[in-house]
Amino acid sequence: MEVSEFKASTGQERLPDGLSVHLRALWYDxxxxxxxxxxxxxxxxxxxxxxxxxxxxxxEGDLSNADYWYRRAGKKRPMKGLDEEWEEMVRYFLSR
Structure with a gap:
């Protein structure tokens, strides 16, 4: 599946079959x-x-909690927009 297909699937009522838990979470988000x-x-x-x-x-807007989880992930909070981060995460999880 490509990012564009995944994004288009969010316009459907039903979650696509076979998605990882991470992709399911991104879909619901x-x-x-x-x-x-x-x-x-x-x-x-x-x-x-x-x-x-x-x-x-x-x-959600809870930046202190977000920063805690970014540290747990070994990352820093990005300076990019949420839509861009979402798309990068979809691309990453589709490749796994």
Missing amino acids: KKGDWHRAHDLIDSLGDEDSAFLHAYLHRK
């Missing part, structure tokens, strides 16, 4: 369901999940 996205990754402890967790808290 794009659909405006922040809580469902957060619930999917909240209990995961790996660095990829921490990165996604950080993005979600940044989007």
